[in-house]
Amino acid sequence: MNILFVHSVERPVSHNALLGQGQIQFGISYISAVVQSAGHHTSLLVLNAENERHATETTKHHLLNAKPDIVAFTSVSSQFPFVHRIATLIRRHFPTMYIVVGGPHVSMMPEDAVGNVFDAICIGEGESAFLELVDQLSALKRPLGVPNFWFRQDNGSWEKNSTGPMLDRLDDLPFPDFAMWDPYVDTSEPHFPTIVIGRGCPHRCSYCSNAALSQLADGCYVRFRSPESIITEIRALLSRLAEQPRFIFLETDTITANPKWTSALCDALMKFNHTMPEPLRFHCNLRITPKSTDESFIAKLAEANIRHLNIGLESGSERVRQNILRRRYSNDDFRRVIDLTRKYGIDVSIFNMIGIPGETFEDHLETVALNRYAQPANSLTSIFYPYPGTELYQVCVSRGILPEKENPSERRVAVLDLPEFPKQQVQRAYDLFDWRIHLGYRPLHVNARKLIRHYIGKSNFTNRMFNKMLPIWHRLHD
Missing domain, CATH: 3.20.20.70 (Aldolase class I)
Structure with missing residues (x-):
């Protein structure tokens, strides 16, 4: 199957990239590696929540081109409202798309994701559970009975499965999928x-x-x-x-x-x-x-x-x-x-x-x-x-x-x-x-420069402008 993972960031790290090397999300990286090892195809879309209009257009364009069978979101609490709006957009424009959400927020507050937007909610660790979900969908089955998952039914009710035991041996996991992050990561920045x-x-x-x-x-x-x-x-x-x-x-x-x-x-x-x-x-x-x-x-x-x-x-x-x-x-x-x-x-x-x-x-x-x-x-x-x-x-x-x-x-x-x-x-x-x-x-000038940079970063607009001028800033202060 063709799986698209979606990750969102509050703001980009630079004009050219959304993420630093230290900001890669490991949960979906491991899940991607696990489903790839089972023969499925995965890709990644990283969205900038700072510019929601651009994020919505990017999402529609990406789905039209990638044609995924499953869209899988991950979310922390502060990003969940944005994630929910993007998932609602997908549901409106691609009504048959199978949409999954996981991550820290819904693991703690799964009821926040209950409704008619998401088809499945992953609670806790997702490597083996997500693979079982994908295998059932690839066999043209309605997913049922998968530990760690809640599933939306046709009548609007939810099948709420209990969680399975935590993975005992981390060595059993394949190495995480770093390659899918390459288009989004600034390899020149100091992480x-x-x-x-x-x-x-x-x-x-x-x-x-x-x-x-x-x-x-x-x-x-x-x-x-x-x-x-x-x-x-x-x-x-x-x-x-x-x-x-x-x-x-x-x-x-x-x-x-x-x-x-x-x-x-x-x-x-x-x-x-x-x-x-x-x-x-x-x-x-x-x-x-x-x-x-x-x-x-x-x-x-x-x-x-x-x-x-x-x-x-x-x-x-x-x-x-x-x-x-x-x-x-x-x-x-x-x-x-x-x-x-x-x-x-x-x-x-x-x-x-x-x-x-x-x-x-x-x-x-x-x-x-x-x-x-x-x-x-x-x-x-x-x-x-x-x-x-x-x-x-x-x-x-x-x-x-x-x-x-x-x-x-x-x-x-x-x-x-x-x-x-x-x-x-x-x-x-x-x-x-x-x-x-x-x-x-x-030195006082170093302290002052860092304070100015901090205040520039407080506004999304001034931060975007600063990122565009970052090479000039470095030349002035190196």
């Missing part, structure tokens, strides 16, 4: 290729959907690939790249989830790098735990040439971080990890959130202070967004502070007007965050 090395997070942070997603099906939620499988994919990745990348991102929620596995992976990476003319550098996520404050653990990462860590601070206030966000580590633990990464030459980027329910401006200033101590290579800072299925989403519901209008600018625009931290103050704190943490540490 780097990514390899998924694990799935799931053992922690239960109140703002994150991992806790709810872990309850969707039986089986082990936190899983890792074998080091041998990871090394094999690294070699396959290098063979298709024109030049060796600066970094490879090893994607899993946290490298500290299973220290024994991490040690084995580090040994495999060291052995692999001994075969390379120039050793590869690696980048990964790290959640602060008692193990991560152990110097031998950080030293092991450095020996494996893991040279960049994304560390989740989220809030510098221990009250907010521990009591509201459910992240049980101290500011001293954070400083200890920062000190160790400096000692072993590992750069860090810091995840921060602003505008958390219960946070005050004084709490936020503690976040600024800890970031000033860390002086991260990047501050991965966002405005709190209430994701359905999370504990803090329910807090927002109970407090009556959920936004009434959709907000596609997820995590860049303040959506909650908190009595303890008003919306305008949250937005200003976000806009000035980098300026504040680097003031006095970074």
